[in-house]
Amino acid sequence: MxxxxxxxxxxxxxxxxxxxxxxxxxxxxxxxxxxxxxxxxxxxxxxxxxxxxxxxxxxxxxxxxxxxxxxxxxxxxxxxxxxxxxxxxxxxxxxxxxxxxxxxxxxxxxxxxxxxxxxxxxxxxxxxxxxxxxxxxxxxxxxxxxGALSVRQRLHAEILRLCDTEAANGEVCTISPAPSHYELATRIATHREAVTKELNRLVSQGIARLERRSITITDLPRLRRAVSGDDLA
Missing domain, CATH: 2.60.120.10 (Jelly Rolls)
Structure with missing residues (x-):
């Protein structure tokens, strides 16, 4: 066109x-x-x-x-x-x-x-x-x-921003296609390894599922609480 x-x-x-x-x-x-x-x-x-x-x-x-x-x-x-x-x-x-x-x-x-x-x-x-x-x-x-959030919290906040508005009002959100770990790092002023480490942590907590070019958050309320200061265990 x-x-x-x-x-x-x-x-x-x-x-x-x-x-x-x-x-x-x-x-x-x-x-x-x-x-x-x-x-x-x-x-x-x-x-x-x-x-x-x-x-x-x-x-x-x-x-x-x-x-x-x-x-x-x-x-x-x-x-x-x-x-x-x-x-x-x-x-x-x-x-x-x-x-x-x-x-x-x-x-x-x-x-x-x-x-x-x-x-x-x-x-x-x-x-x-x-x-x-x-x-x-x-x-x-x-x-x-x-200025106020840790790298971990900044990543959580960025993931929530990437979630569709309608989905973000519920429990589950799938980001597809998802930014690469490097792209996420450039958005939150950190390095790729820190993003990979935290995403893997979210997976181990049962809060995220990673697939090729997609990130699914299976517990949005818990992720929101983490951004507000109630850190994940």
Whole structure:
């Protein structure tokens, strides 16, 4: 999929639904749709570009690297999501690098057109504000976890985040495909061996089951208690 003629960007991106003053054809004309391959770098931290990117299909990773090459993963954004909106709004350099986790189809929109959409529709502006607040809350939670929780608790918290919202309200959750142990380590600021050790511990406790590319949590309430401070025996 590489042509605006084959997709309605307005309908593909939930944040854009309900924009009244621009129809799907006008929004399509504002965008350039391209394909990227898994592993491809889409944006680099400190880039001075300001386009917004809309994920028509696929998943990207938001990450960064220290001077000595240590990888830190912030989040993943999948089909229907957007990235690059910070630079489009404040005009400052990119705050993180974006890499394609899977093959993906992505539309780019100039900051000028994105700001035109915001100015044209108060309801869209409110939804965007809610979207940005949600991102800020997520980052605040991670900062808290890095400062207040042990590596073990941070892993438990990350697993709970990966669980589907509906499943997470119950007893059991299956994460599939699950991140590798290395990927989990980059998300919680630790090393792969610590993740492997704790996942094996959860298995021995009867709380997790590991299969190829999947993690099943069989006792979500107990895992939640562990994050809140009631450590597992």
């Amino acid at each position: 590489t042509s605006q003629d084959k997709v309605s960007i307005k309908h593909a991106i939930p944040l854009f639904e309900g924009i009244d003053k621009f129809d799907e054809f006008q929004i399509n004309r504002m965008c350039l749709v391209t394909g990227v391959t898994a592993g491809e770098t889409i944006l680099k931290r400190n880039d001075e570009t300001t386009d917004v990117f809309l994920i028509i299909d696929g998943t990207v990773s938001v990450r960064d690297y220290s001077i000595d090459g240590k990888e830190v993963s912030y989040s993943e954004i999948s089909t229907g999501g957007i990235f690059g909106e910070f630079a489009a709004i404040d005009g400052r350099p990119r705050s993180a690098s974006i890499e394609a986790k899977t093959d993906a189809t992505i539309a780019s929109m100039s900051a000028k057109d994105f700001r035109k959409l915001i100015a044209s529709d108060g309801a869209f502006g409110l939804r965007l504000a809610e979207h940005l607040v949600s991102k800020a809350r997520g980052l605040s939670q991670r900062v808290f976890e890095y």
